[in-house]
Each structure stands twice: as C-alpha cells, then as structure tokens.
Amino acid sequence: EVQLVESGGGLVQPGGSLRLSCAASGFTFSSYNMNWVRQAPGKGLEWVSDIDNRGSNTNYADSVKGRFTISRDNANNSLYLQMHSLRDEDTALYYCARGPALGFGVVNDAFDIWGQGTMVTVSS
Amino acid sequence: DIQMTQSPSTLSASVGDRVTITCRASQSVSRWLAWYQQKPGRAPKVLIYDVSSLESGVPSRFSGSGSGTEFTLTISSLQPDDFATYYCQQYNSYSYTFGQGTKLEIK
Numbered sequence: 001e002v003q004l005v006e007s008g009g010g011l012v013q014p015g016g017s018l019r020l021s022c023a024a025s026g027f028t029f030s031s032y033n034m035n036w037v038r039q040a041p042g043k044g045l046e047w048v049s050d051i052d053n054r055g056s057n058t059n060y061a062d063s064v065k066g067r068f069t070i071s072r073d074n075a076n077n078s079l080y081l082q083m084h085s086l087r088d089e090d091t092a093l094y095y096c097a098r099g100p101a102l103g104f105g106v107v108n109d110a111f112d113i114w115g116q117g118t119m120v121t122v123s124s
Numbered sequence: 125d126i127q128m129t130q131s132p133s134t135l136s137a138s139v140g141d142r143v144t145i146t147c148r149a150s151q152s153v154s155r156w157l158a159w160y161q162q163k164p165g166r167a168p169k170v171l172i173y174d175v176s177s178l179e180s181g182v183p184s185r186f187s188g189s190g191s192g193t194e195f196t197l198t199i200s201s202l203q204p205d206d207f208a209t210y211y212c213q214q215y216n217s218y219s220y221t222f223g224q225g226t227k228l229e230i231k
Contacts, residue, residue: 035220037168045160045168045211047220061219062125095167099215108215110158110173117167 002026002113004096009118016086020118022079022096027113030054030074031103035111036081038092038120048094049081053103064090086122093117126150126214130223136231141202145226147212149193156216159188159197162225163208171210172197202228 008020022034036048049060049070058070069082079096095117100109127150137143147157155175160168170179172188175195185200199206207230212223 044225045162045213045222047213047222050220059218108156108174110170110179110213110215111160111168112170112173112179114167114169 004098004113004115006094006096006115006118009094009120011121011123012086013124014087014122016122017082017084018086018120020081020083020094020096020120022081022115024077024079024098027098028103029072029077031101033099033102034070034072034079035097035099036070036079037095037097037111037114038090039095039117040089040092043092046092050099051079053101083120086120088122091120091122093119125219126153126217126221128212128214128221128223130210130212130226132226133224134227134229136229137202138231139202139204143199143202143228145197145210145212145228147190147195147197147223149195149214152192153214153216155191156214157188157190157195158213158215159186160211160213160222161206161208162211168211 003025005023035050051058051070055072067085071080096115097111098113100106129148131146157175159172162168171182176188187198210226
C-alpha cells in the first residue's frame with residue numbers, strides 16, 4: 001500500500017525548534033519530488049516546501065524561508081522538515097505529500113498521496 | 125507568487141444538483157491546475173489534475189475545465205458523500221499556491 005506517515009509534531013515555545021519526519025512506503029520514494037503542506041486550525045492549505053527526488057533542489061514559501069529546511073534520506077525512504085525560530089503563526093497540521101515523479105521525467109504534477117498530518121503547536 | 129481565488133467561498137446545494145466552483149489565477153498557470161476535496165479531519169484528496177484529468181478512482185460526476193487563468197470544477201449530480209471543502213491549486217510556478225477553499229454545504 002502506498003503510504004506516507006508523518007511524526008514529530010508537538011507543543012513548542014515561540015523561538016523553539018522542531019523536526020518533522022515523514023516515512024514513505026509502497027512506492028519508489030527516490031523517484032518522486034516531495035512536499036510539505038500545512039493547514040492552520042480552521043484555515044486553508046498552504047504549501048510550505050518541496051525537494052526534488054535526489055535532494056538536490058529545494059524550494060520554500062516566503063513565510064518559512066530562512067527558518068525551515070527540507071531534506072530527505074532516500075536510503076531510508078524518509079522526508080524531513082527542520083523548523084527553527086518557530087512563531088505562533090506556524091501552528092498548523094503539517095502534511096507531507098507526494099509530488100511529481102521527476103525520476104521518471106514528470107516535471108509538473110498534482111500531489112497525489114498525502115499523509116494524515118502531524119500537529120505543530122507553537123505557544124508559550 | 126501566483127494568487128488563486130475561488131468562488132464562491134460557501135455553496136449550499138441539494139443532492140442531485142449540478143454545481144460549479146470557479147478558480148481564478150492572478151497570472152497564467154498553463155494547464156498545471158488541480159482540484160482537491162477535503163473532509164473534516166481528513167487529508168486532502170486529489171480529484172482532478174492538469175485542469176481536466178480525472179484521478180484514478182474518482183467518480184465521473186467530477187469534471188474540470190478551463191485554461192490560462194480561469195478554471196472550473198463541476199459536479200454533475202451531487203451525492204451525499206460530496207459535501208466537503210474543495211481547493212484548487214496551481215503547480216506551474218513557485219510558490220505552489222492553493223485557493224482559499226469552497227465549502228459545499230447541504231441545503
């Protein structure tokens with residue numbers, strides 16, 4: 001079964017750090033770009049970051065640039081999001097989502113597989 | 125960044141109705157436009173990709189159309205399972221952006 005499972009969320013004080021993980025299974029992880037998307041309570045979806053299939057190229061939303069770092073370990077089918085200098089407005093459910101199969105030559109594609117999300121709460 | 129604007133924000137409809145949701149982009153996104161359905165407490169699910177391609181397993185009552193900057197999601201005959209929130213998303217250029225969502229409610 002194709003699956004993404006996030007972990008690592010929790011309660012953190014403003015200014016603190018947290019590392020999210022996403023474990024992938026059921027597909028050739030190293031062939032796909034991967035994304036983080038977040039959703040604040042009661043709000044819409046916000047794309048946060050993506051990384052290409054090899055981990056060579058990364059992109060970030062302006063709201064997290066310089067504070068968050070996306071990375072991946074293809075040997076262990078895992079995606080990560082290191083978050084620093086957390087703010088109240090970073091409070092959200094964080095999803096990992098599968099993007100295009102760049103390893104198979106697909107450059108643009110919707111996010112077809114999503115995890116269940118992990119909740120990050122930034123509060124003092 | 126490309127801004128995505130959905131309308132309406134809320135839509136009240138009945139089972140069997142035909143409904144249309146519109147998504148407008150602040151600049152062309154070519155054909156790189158998707159529609160997602162999200163139910164409370166659940167992750168989003170892709171319905172339509174590349175403007176009009178139906179994701180595998182999605183009922184044929186869902187369809188997408190449009191080009192450039194204006195797009196629509198149509199549900200031909202609403203079923204009870206369709207009451208949810210719908211989002212459009214462009215994946216033409218960074219930052220990938222979502223519309224603000226359209227909540228489809230039971231009338």
